[in-house]
Amino acid sequence: MHITRRQLMATGTALLAASALPRRGWSQTILTLGDAELITLSDGNLELPADFIFGPMPQDELGPLLSGFGIDRGAALTPPCNVTLLRRGDTLALFDAGSGLTFQPGVGRLPEALEAAGIDPFDITHVIFTHGHPDHLWGVLDDFDEPFFPDAEHMMGAVEFDYWMDDGTVASIGAERAAFAVGAQRRLEVIADRMTRIADGDEVLPGVTAALTPGHTPGHLAFAVDGAAMILGDAIGNDHVAFARPQWISGSDQDPAMAAQTRLALFDRITADDMAVVGFHCGHGGIGRVERLSEGFAFRPAT
Known part of the structure; x- marks a missing residue:
């Protein structure tokens, strides 16, 4: 096993945890x-301007819809960030790695959540990325720019990996997301030699199948677990408008039209197969079910 500076400096607190159950509420559901x-383990909360999501939507219809959810159209949004841990036998697999400490002040809490759950980063066997945005990728490195999960196999969709590693992405992604591209490439370069590139339909772990869900990013992947649950990533990016009006385009998506098509297809699959969902930015721990309504859908949290 490769010994890093972080390991030498670690206090070992996580190894002293009495059990794998949460002690401070970090493990939500x-x-x-x-x-x-x-x-689900909390990485904290983002803070986003409302227009980042709501800007392109039909404002006359949006207002009453948001009122029904108790959302103030003029206030900043604070979506939760739910990193998913799969525990099965000797497998401890994380889906996404959180934000790390250099993205926003309200996120980067995953190390605390793991410690509270009695899990050392060295125990993680796999880190499987839905996509390369900062809140999903940047936590993959520690404060010394070394892999935070040093013994884990890392997996990312080949389309997604190639997109962020392409030097042309920073120029084409738009000024507001240029830092995303620079940050993604820097981190992926560090872990490239331990990265397994995956594709739509691949069984990445026993019972876990990748599903190409593009639009939010070009190679975004969701993951079906045992045909009974879908880890959504940001393919369905919130538990309000994305459910209620999945056909509306969102400013958070890099290809808004394609993302809307993806949401509609994903909801059809989830409801047809009666799957539970795990939403990265859904409330109440992110785990719940989908209810089809006369218009749109609703997220019904497990807690």
């Missing part, structure tokens, strides 16, 4: 699927 558990 657990979904049991046969011999597997899906556990």
Whole structure:
């Protein structure tokens, strides 16, 4: 095992945890699927201007819809960030790595959440990325720019990996996201030699199948677990408008039209197969079910 500076400086607090259950509420929700558990761990909350999501939407229809959710159209949004841990046998797999400490002040809490759950980063066997945005990728390195999960196999969609590693992306992604591209490439360069490139339909772990869900980013992947739950990433990016009006375009998506098509197709699959969902930016721990309404859908949290 490669010994890093972080390991030498670590206090070992996480190794002294009495159990794998949360002690401070960091581990929010657990979904049991046969011999597997899906556990959401909080990386904190983002703070986003409302127009980042709502700007392109039909404002005359948006206002009453937001009122029904108790959302102030003029206030900043503070979506939660739910990193998913899959525990099955000897496998401890994280889906996404959180934000790290250099993106926004309200995020980067995943190390605390892991410690509270009694899990050392060295125990993580796999880190599987839905996509390369900062709140999903930047936590993959520690404060010394070394892999935070040094013994883990890392997996990312080949389309997504190639997109962020392309030197042309920083020029084409738009000024407001240029830092995303620079930050993604820097981190992916560090972990490139431990990265397994995956594709739509691949069984990345026993019972876990990748599903190409593009639009939010070009190679975004969701992951079906045992045919009973779908880890959404940002393919369905919130638990309000994205559910209620999935056909509306969102400013948070890099290709808004394609993302809307993806949401509609994903909702059809989820409801047809009666799957639970795990939403990275959904409230109440992110785990719940989807209800089809006369118009749109609704997120029904497990807690």
